[in-house]
Each structure stands twice: as C-alpha cells, then as structure tokens.
Amino acid sequence: GENVEQHPSTLSVQEGDSAVIKCTYSDSASNYFPWYKQELGKRPQLIIDIRSNVGEKKDQRIAVTLNKTAKHFSLHITETQPEDSAVYFCAASNGNQFYFGTGTSLTVIP
C-alpha cells in the first residue's frame, strides 16, 4: 500500500516568516494530494489540494508544489500569523483510499 512520510514533526517560526512542510509518497498511482489543518480538539479542514497533472497551486498565503518524478509534495505558508498555529496533515489518494502523513505541529511565535 501507500506510505506517506511527513517532515518535520514540529516547526516553530516567527510571525511573518515562511513555513515549509514536506511529504513524500511511495505509490505512483496516487493522483490527489490534499493538505489539512487541524486545530486542537477540532476536525481536520482542507486548506489546499493539488492533483497529479499540476505542479503548483497557490491560494493567497498558501501554496503547494508537487514533484511527481521524485514523489514529493510540499506546503508553503508565507507571512505566517499566530492563527496559522495548528497541526497540518498531508495526504495522498489513489481515488478510493486516503493515506495521511503523521502531522506537523506548527507554532507561530508573535
């Protein structure tokens, strides 16, 4: 089956700096790569996603890049704000099954 690895597990940045979270996957059949944000005690919420036919996608301060050849994708958050503090999960899907990374706890220091 698919194996998704996510790094780092914890990340602290100063407010206004950028944050980058990286994920790798193993199954070349995976074709959909969402990113979720989960605040403490809350449900995961989709923040951005990318499909295998696209190399990059941006939504305001958030961007995701995908390298199919190397089987890795990354989340980039620019101009971080304290409200960006949360746990972020990457995932890879072949259409039916979703495999999640183990999460990155992001802390934005004011």
Added chain:
Amino acid sequence: NAGVTQTPKFQVLKTGQSMTLQCAQDMNHEYMSWYRQDPGMGLRLIHYSVGAGITDQGEVPNGYNVSRSTTEDFPLRLLSAAPSQTSVYFCASSYRRGGETQYFGPGTRLLVL
C-alpha cells in the same frame, strides 16, 4: 445544511462491549469514510463507501464493520471493543470518489477500559 454529523461525541466502553458510532451527511455525497486518529499516527482509514450498498476496507479494518443502506448514513460498528480501539474517530464525506474535497465530522472520542 448540517454537513457531516457524528454521535456520540464521547463514549466509554468496557472491553468486550459492542457499539455503533453514527455518521450522517445531508450533502448528497456519494463517498463516505471512517478514520481513526491516534497520537503521532495521523489519520488512518478504517472503511469507506463509494455509494449506497458498496463498502470496502481501508488500512485498519480489523474489529470494525460498516454498512451503507442509504446515501446519508454510514454507521461504524465495533464488534467487541478492545483497549487498542481507544481513539478519536472521524467520519468524512465527499461528493464523489477520486480527488474531491473531504468534509469531516466533529469526531467521536472513544475510551475502552
């Protein structure tokens, strides 16, 4: 729309007891799924369904059963609870399979003693 709803919010079981976690969505979504979330392990797929009457196993299906008799409901049954099933359970749905936004329910926190 209420979105994805789950009941109960919290449950304590004794080892060997059975129970059903309820999940419902009112968005006419075809795809529904169940995950468990354990510290340091992310979310792991238990079972999923691509439509009424169709279910399949995910990554960690042992000890759980599901059925999908209607589009709206996707209950998860624990047959004989074990302490290893202590976890937070999330139900999720999307309009269809294959690269659609998944909407998660609020979760059920289960403690098995």
